Amino acid sequence: MSTMLMPEAAREDVIDEIAEHDTPLRPVRKKSRRGRLVIYLALVPLVLIVGVFAYYPALAGMFWSFFDWNPASESIFIGFQNYITMFADEIWWRSFRNLGIIFAFSIVAWVLPLLAAELLITLRSERWQFVTRTLLILPMAFPGVVTALIWGFLYEPNQGVFNRFLEAVGLENLTRNWTGMPDSALMALLFVGFPFIAGLPFLIFYSSLQNIPREILEAAQLDGVGRVQRFWRIDLPLMASQVRLLVFLAVVGALQYGFVAYVLTAGGPDNATMVPVLRMINVAFSGGDWGYAAALSTTLFLITLALSAVVVFSGRRERAVTDGGAM
Amino acid sequence: MTTSTATLTSAKKSAAPASVGRDRSGRQIGVKSALIALIAVSLLPYLLMIVTSVKTNEQFAQSFWSIDFPLHFENYGRAWEQVAPYLWNTILVAGVSIVVVLIVSSLAGFVLARYRFRGRNLIYGLILLLMMIPGIANLIPLFVMMRDLGLLNTYIVLVIPYVAGGVVLGTILVRNFVEGIPQAIFDAARVDGASDARMYFSIMLPLSLPVLGTIALMTVTTVWNDFFWPLLVLSDDSLRTVSVGLQFFQGQNATEVGPLMAGYFIASLPLVILFGFLSKYFLAGVQGGMPGSH
Numbered sequence: 001m002s003t004m005l006m007p008e009a010a011r012e013d014v015i016d017e018i019a020e021h022d023t024p025l026r027p028v029r030k031k032s033r034r035g036r037l038v039i040y041l042a043l044v045p046l047v048l049i050v051g052v053f054a055y056y057p058a059l060a061g062m063f064w065s066f067f068d069w070n071p072a073s074e075s076i077f078i079g080f081q082n083y084i085t086m087f088a089d090e091i092w093w094r095s096f097r098n099l100g101i102i103f104a105f106s107i108v109a110w111v112l113p114l115l116a117a118e119l120l121i122t123l124r125s126e127r128w129q130f131v132t133r134t135l136l137i138l139p140m141a142f143p144g145v146v147t148a149l150i151w152g153f154l155y156e157p158n159q160g161v162f163n164r165f166l167e168a169v170g171l172e173n174l175t176r177n178w179t180g181m182p183d184s185a186l187m188a189l190l191f192v193g194f195p196f197i198a199g200l201p202f203l204i205f206y207s208s209l210q211n212i213p214r215e216i217l218e219a220a221q222l223d224g225v226g227r228v229q230r231f232w233r234i235d236l237p238l239m240a241s242q243v244r245l246l247v248f249l250a251v252v253g254a255l256q257y258g259f260v261a262y263v264l265t266a267g268g269p270d271n272a273t274m275v276p277v278l279r280m281i282n283v284a285f286s287g288g289d290w291g292y293a294a295a296l297s298t299t300l301f302l303i304t305l306a307l308s309a310v311v312v313f314s315g316r317r318e319r320a321v322t323d324g325g326a327m
Numbered sequence: 328m329t330t331s332t333a334t335l336t337s338a339k340k341s342a343a344p345a346s347v348g349r350d351r352s353g354r355q356i357g358v359k360s361a362l363i364a365l366i367a368v369s370l371l372p373y374l375l376m377i378v379t380s381v382k383t384n385e386q387f388a389q390s391f392w393s394i395d396f397p398l399h400f401e402n403y404g405r406a407w408e409q410v411a412p413y414l415w416n417t418i419l420v421a422g423v424s425i426v427v428v429l430i431v432s433s434l435a436g437f438v439l440a441r442y443r444f445r446g447r448n449l450i451y452g453l454i455l456l457l458m459m460i461p462g463i464a465n466l467i468p469l470f471v472m473m474r475d476l477g478l479l480n481t482y483i484v485l486v487i488p489y490v491a492g493g494v495v496l497g498t499i500l501v502r503n504f505v506e507g508i509p510q511a512i513f514d515a516a517r518v519d520g521a522s523d524a525r526m527y528f529s530i531m532l533p534l535s536l537p538v539l540g541t542i543a544l545m546t547v548t549t550v551w552n553d554f555f556w557p558l559l560v561l562s563d564d565s566l567r568t569v570s571v572g573l574q575f576f577q578g579q580n581a582t583e584v585g586p587l588m589a590g591y592f593i594a595s596l597p598l599v600i601l602f603g604f605l606s607k608y609f610l611a612g613v614q615g616g617m618p619g620s621h
Binding site for chain 2: 036038039040042043045046047049050053054055056057058060061064069071112115116119120122123124125128132134135136137138139140141142143144145146147149150151152153154159161164194195197198252255256258259262263277280281284285290293294297298300301304305308
């Protein structure tokens, strides 16, 4: 969930910017030669930082993915060998299967934040709305690693909450080593942070529900539309435009998923919770196969880029349709 | 899922009379109890952490669920000794990252928003492109680069990715914000003879304090939460930041739940307090907008 906090946040902006990419013209001032120099000087730190620590490593990673990369000594050019290895790497593909499950689960899990947002806007008391909203998003303030470690503690086989609870209600035969068994480990990881309300989906659902014009709701009320009917007929259709963004964020979030798995299961047992990020790190840091890790890293990078492009361009088409239409 | 359908129907029950116009005072007991149930489930793990943090192992074994007296606050003293260095490291790294990110991105965002020059769209486009790529894809090559530069196990290596990520987001946020400031203000300053530097310091910086605050908060949360980078570039325990430090701490104290939970709580507290005071900026940052824009 911590990964949800950062760069994705402004992605909506970015998607819009790229999709439109026309900067409004403003009055141009004639600048002296010295003035121009100052402008460029102001951009030097940005360009240096981004060039050296973002673009260079990304490109270097692509370059070295065609080598048997030994950073300490000599590297041998091996063409597409690393990528061929990748296609035969069962653990890598298994990690993508897990990724698919993680992605599907995170989409299904939106039911809960959606429900919470609907309940919240149903409240008429402003004070209640404020207090409940604050408490619902409070878990966001806890560091991700604390949440993961606490859940690890809840799953603990001997004194964890889940097994204790099952024993207390007489269901001893359901107790298990939640994160230690291949059949339950992935599910155990996915339930970390239940009920998943404190996060970006909830905030987006809530703010788009708040932005529904009052007139629409009043008209619906006059027509005798009930609360549940309103959800299907008004709320959901009006949120559709946000869903594209959320799906994109869910894909990127799933691709970056890793640290909860690292903390709780380290990808095990028997690779049941292996995800691409962990596989990449294992290949590099345990296996010492840097060229192959670079190939995996480049693959992840290209997948993300391709998905971003899909979102940006589908957005452009959608916008063209809506702009040329009713408005 | 059964609970969610149950709460949906209860929401319907309590909302339906309102649409008829009855019960305007709005007790909405169904809606409220559903929300309270969701809040309880969300916060239960954290409450359990706090309750357990003042227990000894014996108390934990005997009364697992409830608060048990006497409260053992000395757990906090023991946890603090171990967790405090991680906190100071995190604060130092976050502080340096924030200063660099704010200087670089406020300058660049200002220039990109207010001046037209050759290469402007190219630079901005290259920055936007980076927003599309998660930092995790750079992990391996960036690590090798740092190792080649001999920077592993230093504070510098910790700051680098947060600065590199922060200036990207920061520049975009500052540029969008400064574009929204009316040009008339800058024109008036120009007429009064203000230099470019004067406009940056006296107009742009004071006006963009909210967005700079948002960027600072986002940088703090990133440093606090980032896991893999400090895990991989540090082997020296005295440099560890909170997230990796806590994992190490967990390994050291796994047998003593009281101090363990106290340590988790201490590590969370600074962020929770920040959140409490600045939740408006916090949310604005998460949603990628400005405070009050939603």
